[in-house]
Amino acid sequence: MSDRGPAATADRGTLPEPQVRAMFDRIARVYDLMNSVMTAGLHHAWRRRAADLAEVAPGDRVLDVATGTGDLAIELARRVAPGGEVVGTDFSEEMLVHARGKAPDIRFEWGNALELPYADGEFAAATVGFGARNFSDLQQGLSEMARVVRPGGHVVILEITTPQRPPLSTFFSLWFDRLVPMIGKVAGDSDAYDYLPNSVKRFPEPAGLAAVMERAGLEQIRWVLTAGGIIALHVGTKPGGPAAPSVNANPPA
Numbered sequence: 001m002s003d004r005g006p007a008a009t010a011d012r013g014t015l016p017e018p019q020v021r022a023m024f025d026r027i028a029r030v031y032d033l034m035n036s037v038m039t040a041g042l043h044h045a046w047r048r049r050a051a052d053l054a055e056v057a058p059g060d061r062v063l064d065v066a067t068g069t070g071d072l073a074i075e076l077a078r079r080v081a082p083g084g085e086v087v088g089t090d091f092s093e094e095m096l097v098h099a100r101g102k103a104p105d106i107r108f109e110w111g112n113a114l115e116l117p118y119a120d121g122e123f124a125a126a127t128v129g130f131g132a133r134n135f136s137d138l139q140q141g142l143s144e145m146a147r148v149v150r151p152g153g154h155v156v157i158l159e160i161t162t163p164q165r166p167p168l169s170t171f172f173s174l175w176f177d178r179l180v181p182m183i184g185k186v187a188g189d190s191d192a193y194d195y196l197p198n199s200v201k202r203f204p205e206p207a208g209l210a211a212v213m214e215r216a217g218l219e220q221i222r223w224v225l226t227a228g229g230i231i232a233l234h235v236g237t238k239p240g241g242p243a244a245p246s247v248n249a250n251p252p253a
């Protein structure tokens with residue numbers, strides 16, 4: 001086993017909570033630039049798709065968990081205006097500082113995803129973008145998201161996933177195992193960008209994540225893969241919402 005302390009667990013894609021927080025505090029200032037470099041700017045389109053899946057409307061209140069520098073929250077804010085509210089929550093104060101700088105009108109506040117400081121059913125939907133893989137307890141994090149959503153509301157998870165078949169699996173491995181750590185070194189935080197590929201590898205594959213969502217109390221779970229199978233968008237519904245009209249509800253006269 002390596003004697004590099006925190007990096008020893010970073011190599012396996014797991015870190016205790018205080019170290020995850022410290023890592024994001026450290027990389028906050030380069031986070032947006034790194035995202036754009038590593039995804040060739042595509043991450044904005046993925047967030048737009050995640051916001052669409054939340055199916056929110058003007059006037060709704062929506063929660064973006066592990067909001068980071070706030071890009072998904074900003075996307076959601078466009079959909080709930082006028083009259084709605086987006087709350088972005090994260091446990092890295094430095095990431096929140098950048099989020100507030102970008103969108104002073106959105107409520108960005110400190111909160112731990114595993115113990116959300118909100119009442120049951122407070123939000124029309126809850127989203128998490130590239131954050132769930134960092135939760136030290138995924139089941140607990142998703143259960144919390146399900147808890148704060150009103151019956152019938154959606155929980156949306158946008159995450160990187162490991163493609164199973166070549167040529168994407170070969171490209172993915174080259175990109176993640178070699179390029180990302182190299183870019184991390186250039187950006188001055190190789191531990192953080194060693195952790196990233198490993199955290200993706202240990203994250204459940206799409207069907208496994210759907211099973212965790214189901215155990216979190218969600219139903220009608222479905223997912224779409226995009227970017228050649230590298231990005232997964234999952235959506236689940238909190239039970240108990242208004243029943244969908246049955247096909248025979250209004251039979252022709």
Ligand SMILES: C[S@@+](CC[C@H](N)C(=O)[O-])C[C@H]1O[C@@H](n2cnc3c(N)ncnc32)[C@H](O)[C@@H]1O
Binds near residue numbers: 069112134
């Ligand atoms: C990779 S960033 C994603 C940020 C943003 N959602 C996006 O789409 O770019 C992961 C974020 O999750 C946050 N995070 C991880 N675990 C958390 C937890 N238990 N509670 C709150 N935030 C958490 C980190 O602080 C970090 O800002």
